[in-house]
Amino acid sequence: MEARGDDEVADGQNTETNANASPCESRDERSNVSPENMDVDEDGLFKHSTTLTNKQRGNEVTVRPATLDSLSIHQLAAQGEVSQVAAHLSKDSSLLSKQDERGFTPLMWAAAFGEKAVVDFLLEKGADPKTIARERESALTLASSGGYVDIVESLLRHGVDINTYDWNGGTPLLYAVRGNHIKCVEALLAKGADMTIESDSGYSPMALAVALGHKKIQKVLEDHILKLYKPTPTPT
Template sequence: MEPTTPADHLPTQQSPEQGHPEVPGDEADDGSDTVVLSLFPCTPEPGNPEADASASSLQGSSLKHSTTLTNRQRGNEVSALPATLDSLSVHQLAAQGELSQLKEHLRKGDNLVNKPDERGFTPLIWASAFGEIETVRFLLEWGADPHILAKERESALSLASMGGYTDIVALLLDCDVDINIFDWNGGTPLLYAVRGNHVKCVEALLARGADLTTEADSGYTPMDLAVALGYRKVQQVIENHILKLFQSSLRPDDPE
């Protein structure tokens, strides 16, 4: 029986359906791709650790962002019209950072600011997952609860860490959220940041006290993941942090 590779047991978040759903008009006639939203922002592929986090996290549903060069500019026929802002839910508006429309929705009341969708994602979780920092800041000021967990214990902090959005991570940590929250997908914010090769995010989480000893369901610690995936910069950050902790423990107590 062949041993499994370390990457087979790394913490990732995936949608329940494998592959991409069939969406009319997903591919243009010239083979150009489109960027698509998903409920579960995906981590960068191990073979491309430097990929932009915000681009790699957008896959899987019928709500689409336009490409830099649109089909109309290419001269192609548009086979499906994009959704108008008026038809989007408060969660979709938060994910896309449409602040003006989002404010209009929230003024309707009914505690929409913390309303979960079918998977338990609140507008704040969506905005955090897609790196919309101004939307995150606005939602927090409006009264969004950063402690709310989705149905599989996903948190705004975990998804922001997965995407490598360090500024959002800092905002959420300032709200005293649980930095070591463990979700049912088998990961903590630090594990997800390491898994995505997000060096600055790893540094920020460690500086705020993230636990280096917490293991994924597979038994991998953050250091194990960094070594297994060959992420040398992340490994160096963790090693430097461990060294600082060791040096701090050796310092004599201040004389009274």
């Protein structure tokens, strides 16, 4: 399935997964990841990324292709298999909110992989978009990290916490800035994302944009600040 993110989606953001895939590494596992899998470079702006890598998805492992029947509802959601997800739910409706070993729900998997059709289907069925995983990952954080603005907007319409933070203080806005996902940044700011929240490493969205050299993001943030402080015209 083809995921629909914004124009700045990072390289390697595909929607393939297999039976061994996992939406994120555990904290201990992530402490040993190589630099290319870390959230930012040597500057240490964040410790690790919420964005999923091919290695984290299990795509580097050569195994026999899994049949759809052998995949869990989480994996089917990540692959965009709406009909298969629906079939699982028709047999067991409790799967809608089932969390895997890391606390990820099918909705979170779909959001992480940019599967808008699955996200919409699960939300229509009553999936809770406010669920938080073990390390405080949320569907909104995962979608923002991947640059999937259509999913971000859909989740925001369902009343999720726009300023939710994960275990290292990363908010959806901070992850959108980090990934240079301009449309996601604009969508989050338009709905009131807090620009003053800093990550645990001390970076605000503006400071992070400057540190990473994301000039277009800086301009979006600056324009938003000017709009916030622009005097309201006095009625005549």
